[in-house]
Amino acid sequence: MKEIYQKAKKHAETMDVADKFLCLTNILRSLLQTISISALELSKSETSTDQIDISGLVDRFKKPTDGMPIDIIDKLTPHLRSHYDKSIFPGWYEKDKTSGKSLSMLLQDWVIFRNKKPGHGVLDKKSMQEWAVRTDDLIETCLKNFSAVIPKNHNNTLFIDIPSGKLKISFPLIFQGEAIAISEVTQRQGNWKLQLQPLNYESSELKTVSLDEENIFNSFNEARNENHKIVExxxxxxxxxxxHNIPIRQTETFEGRQKEVQLLVDWLNDDDSRRCLIYGDGGYGKTTLVLEAMNRLLEGDLKITKDLPSLICFYTAKMTKWTENGLERFSTVQPVMDECIREIIKFYSPTLDRQWYTANGLSLIDKAVQFLAEKKITRNDLLLIIDNSETLSDSPQKNAELTEFLKQAGKKIGRLIITSRRQESVEVEHILVEGLNESDSVKLLNRLAEIYNALPIVQAGDSKLRATANKLMNKPLLLEALVVYISRSRISIDSAVENIFRKSNDDLLEFLYEDAWDRLNDVQRKLFYIIVSLTSPLNSTAISRACQLVEIQHINFLDSLKETHFASTLDYGSHYELELVELAKRFFEKKLSELDESQKREVIELSNNVDKYTHERIKIEKEYKEDRVSEAFRSEFSKVAKVAVDNNDFPKALEYYKLAVEDDPFNSALHDRFSWFLSNKINDLPLALEMALRAVELNETNCDALVNIALIYYRQANITSGDEYIDKAESRGRAKSFCYLRKAIARYHFTFNEMNIEEKKLTLDDSDRFLKLAEKFFTPEIPYAAKTKKSIDKFKQLIIKRRLTLKKQMMQI
Structure with missing residues (x-):
């Protein structure tokens, strides 16, 4: 890749001062991103990153700034010098004789200039001339000083040289033969997408590519499958x-709806209106509209003049519920509405007491009002969104039940946004969602055509597309179905419209299902047989496990699912929930019934495997939320602290954590989370130990705090005390395999301390012994089994490499 950057740099020398300045700036931005990505890959492969917090820095790639790669390099340099190569990245801290500054200082000067002049000031010709020269020098220095981690390209495979051979860099740092600049990294349905621009000064269009499952963002990301989030x-x-528990946007191709969004904003600004009904026929995008508006609200992009709600609860209304015994169906509206109320309470108590299940109807609403009042949540602080309310009522009696619930919930619990295919018979502010206007329909068709490579639409003129959209009632669902159908069948627009337009809704879906089914291979079909046979919730955990069993890439399945209308998805970014369309479910059940008995038995065995795995994961996540999240972050101060940590604002987080423990001094979980922050984010180990010990003093059964104490002692090179507390954690239920693994890792890191080589070898032998015990006692049923197994496998390799390093050091003595 060095040649790519040198070629781009040489091309910049032929330009006038303004173009040269901009071109060199692009080159340096791309080069620094490449270096930081490669350094992360090196750290991930060749070192243990247990004792260095990188997750917050990696998160910043989601919205990268010019200073972000410099911060990553600055964080990794001492780590790599201690654990990989003591001479790596020369000049990063060492001052240059000519300038009197280190490379890190010179790059910080560049960032300061970028923020002051191009970012927020006036960029004059003199500054461009000066910084064109300085940027050129910085590029040259970076190419020289970071040569160890600038990947080489051989047969379209990127790698860097390491002592044991070659380390493959799987991150797509080259696109169509050119280096890239990262614009944004996003996560949808648990899968990562990279938005990039090729390093081409003449023409650089924004491109999107998928990342491998084992990319660095997944490797260093500690995010859990939590629907409930706290944001500022x-x-x-x-x-x-x-x-809130708002899913992310349902589509990346949202077009139009300015009028409907503004009507929703007007309602949010109207304190006197308690309920808003967003209604219209199926396929017009009611849920899509609500989620778009709510995501804009959470991003601060809606002009709301009133105070925002402190709690937003999104609830999908349906006459079914997942239980330990599988899918349970309700015969009346009341249990569904009761679940809606309980969903609100789960923000504060993920595991509800029996009392919440003995109350129902109005008594449950009143109980919830009292509970929320104790939390200082008034009816104006809470926004409840009930999606697809029409699914609950198919008779006059059910309609009356639903109307009464909506009336009481809006009056007592909070403000309501309701989506429905009909006008509900309750006092509401109405927002009708109909077809898009012609202009927005054409824009949507063109955007979808580009994504799905539907050439007949790309080549059609606006008048043809307007006529086509009008035939399909400007309905977004049908417009997308048309584009997907054309891209797969390679037929003309008129032929595709003829097939779609003449069918009723159910006939159309049946037609689309058969069309999609014909395009599935045997493995993909087996996956759907498993999905329709599951008794566990259809979430990303279950689907991922099913994909693993039939040996299909999870991301490939999701990509193919998007091209069908088999299911609706609630996407939370790091994970998702899936619900099969009822007609699709019947379609799959019919296909399943056509299999022979041996094929059916195989599907049952596989689905049982998925169910068992999913229920275990749900139990683990439930324990995590109960033990750490709900208890720790129950006060306003603690919530602000958590948001500040998520935003990498550590001074603010420290301030509010201190206020939180003063406000809630007997909260063991809060002290444990504060300790984790002190240890992992700002490296204040003495205060971290004090907080963790206090957490155990407040609750001696707090297993997380016991582990935290052990890890702090290990980082302080106090192996004896660390072992004492990891043994206590094991006695409180932490898995043997996990505890042996932590002892092994601690001893591995201890070998980097000052001691003679014989002592290091003995300590490394001890580490290897504990690692073998961790492997011996490992079972797939233990909590966080996949992460534990991955760590065991990684440290096997690290111990081998460490032994080789020590052997070389002995030979040099």
Whole structure:
């Protein structure tokens, strides 16, 4: 890749001063991103990153700034010098004789200039001339000083040389023969997408590519499958802390709806209206509209003049519920609405007491009102979104039940946004969702055609597309179905419209299902047989496990699913929930019934495997939320601290954590989370140990705090005390395999301390012994089994490499 950057740099020398300045800036930005990605890959492969927190820095790739790669290099340099090569990245801290500054200082000067002049000031010709020269020098220095991690390209495979051979760099740092600049990294349905621009000064269009499952963002990311999130939102000059479970946008091709969004904003600004009904026929995008608006609200992009709600609860209304015994169906509306109320309470108590299940109807609403009042949540602080309410009522009696619930919930619990295919018979503010206007329909068709490579639409003129959209009632669902159908069948627009337009909704879906089914291979079909046979919730955990069993890439399945209308998805970024369309479910059940008995038995065995795995994961996640999240972050101060950590604002997090423990001094979980922050984010080990010990003093059964104490002692090179507390954690239920693994890792890191080589070898032997015990006692049923197994496998390799290093050191003595 060095040649790519040198070629781009040489091309910049032929330009006038303004173009040269901009071109060199692009080159340096791309080069620094490449170096930081490669350094992360090196750290991940060749070192243990247990004792260095990288997750917050990696998160910043989601919205990269010029200073971000420099911060990553600055964090990794001492780590790599201690654990990989003591001479790596020469000049990063060492001052240059000519300038009197280190490379890190010179790059910080570049960032300061970028923020002051091009970013927020006036960029004059003199500054461009000066910084064109300085940027050129910085590129040259970076190419020289970081040569060890600038990947080489051989037969379209990137790698860097390491002592044991070649380390493959799987991250797509080259696109169509050119280096890239990263624009954004996003996560949808648990899968990562990279938005990039090729390093081409003449023409550089934004491109999107998928990342491998084992990419660095997954490797260093500690995010869990949590629907409930706490965020800070700036709106109308104020800051608000909002708890919510809003899924991310349903589509990346949202077009139009300015009028409907504004009507929703007007309703949010109207304190007198308690309920808003967003209604219209199926396929027009009611849920898509609500999720788009709510995501804009959480991003501070809606002009709300009133105080924002402190809690937003999204609830999908359906007459079924997943239980330990599988899918349970309700015969009346009341149990569904009761579940809606319980969903609100789960923000504060993920595991509900029996009392929440003995109450129902109005008594449950009143109980919830009292509970929320104790939490200082009024009816104006809470926004409840009930999606697809029409699924609950198919008779006058059920309609009356639903109407009464909506009336009481809006009056007592909070403000309501309801989506429905009909006008509900309750006092509401109405927002009708109909077809898009012609202009927005054409825009949507063109965007979808580009994504799905539907050439007949790409080549059609606007008048043809307007006529086509009008035939399909400007309905987004049908427009997308048309584009997908054309891209797969390679037929003309008129022929595709003829096939779609003449069918009723159910006939159309049946037609699309058969068309999609014909395009599935045997492995993909087997996956759907498993999915329709599951008794566990259809979430990303279950689907991922099913994909693993039939040996299909999870991301490939999701890509193919998007091209069908088999299911609706609630996407939370790091994970998702899936619901099969009822007609699709019947379609799959019919296909399943056509299999022979041996094939059916295989499907049952595989689905049982998925169910068992999913239920275990649900149990683990439930324990995690109960033990750490709900208890630790129950006060306003602690919520602000959590948001500050998520935003990498550590001074603010420290301030509010201190206020939180003063406000809630007997909260063991809070002290444990504060200790984790002190240890992992700002490296204040003495105070971290004090907080962790206090957490155990408040609750001696707090296993997380016991592990935290052990890890802090290990980082302080106190193996004896660390072992003492890891043994206590094991006695409280932590898996043997995990505890032996932590002892092995601690001893591996201890070998990097000052001691003679014989002592290091003995300590490494001890590490290897504990690692073998960790492997011996490992079972797939233990909590976080996949992560534990991955760590065992990694440290096997690290111990081998460490032994080789020590052997070389002995030979040099």
């Amino acid at each position: 939102v700036e709106c109308a000059g104020k800051e608000f802390i909002i708890e």
